Amino acid sequence: MSYFIAITGKGGTGKTTIAALIVKQLIERGCSPVLAVDADPNNCLDSALGVEVKQTLGRAREETRELASAGMASGVSKMQLLEMKIAECLVEADDFDLITMGRPEGPGCYCYANNVLKEVIAKISSQYPYAVLDNEAGLENLSRRIIQKADLLVFVADPSRQGLTTVKRLQELAQEMKIQYRSLAVIVNRLPSGDLQRPMDELLNATGADWVIGLPENGELAELGRNDNGVWPISSSNPVVSQLDRLLTDAGITGRSRGVCP
Ligand SMILES: Nc1ncnc2c1ncn2[C@@H]1O[C@H](COP(=O)(O)OP(=O)(O)O)[C@@H](O)[C@H]1O
Ligand SMILES: [Mg+2]
Known part of the structure; x- marks a missing residue:
């Protein structure tokens, strides 16, 4: 079983x-291979x-639906065809693999394929000690039960009043949808310097989160967002990296090098 x-x-x-x-910090802790799942239709x-x-x-x-309905799947079951197509979706890197969900089902929901998708994701993810999911805001990928539960659920908000209200709504939604999680972290991101403590106590009370973390507005991250190399070149002393690393420790992920990667 993966830790989600x-x-x-x-x-x-x-x-x-x-x-x-x-993903990067998990790899540094020796928890590779990590499965990264892009579950936001606006994939990035x-x-x-x-x-x-x-x-x-x-x-x-x-594509599977089109091939099957055009009768091009003879000799291969629809399930096999879909599995073959799904295998094409996995991007393999050195220490992680990435799978991208793309657009959710349209008006003519293809439930059979969704069920297969769910099975295949469960099968794929069971091969990794850790899976990290980048979700859309509405919790739909979780609520559609493609992914049924998380070990660590993380809500990210901006520090505006509206951003903080959204976090409270997300938490209510998670409860309504009976999304199961072992622990909850709320991250208020891009806090202006000197303003790190303000929203924390309020969110801690309102959401019952295990951790509420303020991350500062950070020039290095903003700069990295403008190039194509991803987050890899970030310095290990970056305060955002240190705080996320501490969250992993607090969540009990101490790393394979210390013998505790589940
Ligand atoms: N703490 C931060 N400080 C500065 N820039 C940040 C910070 N966090 C994220 N960014 C930048 O904000 C932009 C949006 O971030 P992104 O992760 O794409 O948001 P989302 O996935 O929620 O849409 C990116 O350009 C990213 O580099
Ligand atoms: Mg995004």
Whole structure:
């Protein structure tokens, strides 16, 4: 069984950057291979990880549907065809693999394929000690039960009043949808300097989170977001990296080198 870290929050709050940095820190702790799952239809995790995605699960599902309905799948079961298409979606790097969900199902929901997708993701992810999911804000990928639960659920928000309200709504939504998680971390990202403590106590009370973490506005991260190499060149002394690393320790992920990678 993998340890699932699912990251969600409104667009532009920094969730893809944080997902990529968590992948990086897991690798540094010796927890590779890590499975990165881009579950945001507006996929960007590939560029944050410095790799290129050629095929998405959404497109694989559509192509399978088209081939099957055109009768081009003779001799191969629909399941085998879909599995072959899904295999094309996995981008393999040295210490991590990336799979990209792409567009969610359209109006004519292809439930059979969604069920297969769910099975295949479960099968693929069971081969990795850790999976990191970059989700869309609405928790739909979690609620569609493609991924049923997270060991560590992370909400990312901007420090505006509206951003903080969104976190409270996400937490209510997670409860309504009965999303299971072992621990919850709330990250308030891009805090102006000198303003690190303000929203923390309020969010801690409102969400019952295990951790509320403020990450500063950081010039190095903003700069890295403008190039194509992903988060890899970031310096290990970067304060955002240190805080995310501490979160992994607090969540009990101490790393294979110390013998405790589940
Ligand atoms: N703490 C930070 N300081 C400065 N820039 C940041 C920080 N976190 C994220 N960014 C930048 O903000 C932009 C949006 O981040 P991104 O991770 O793509 O957000 P999301 O996935 O939530 O849409 C990116 O250009 C990224 O480099
Ligand atoms: Mg994103």
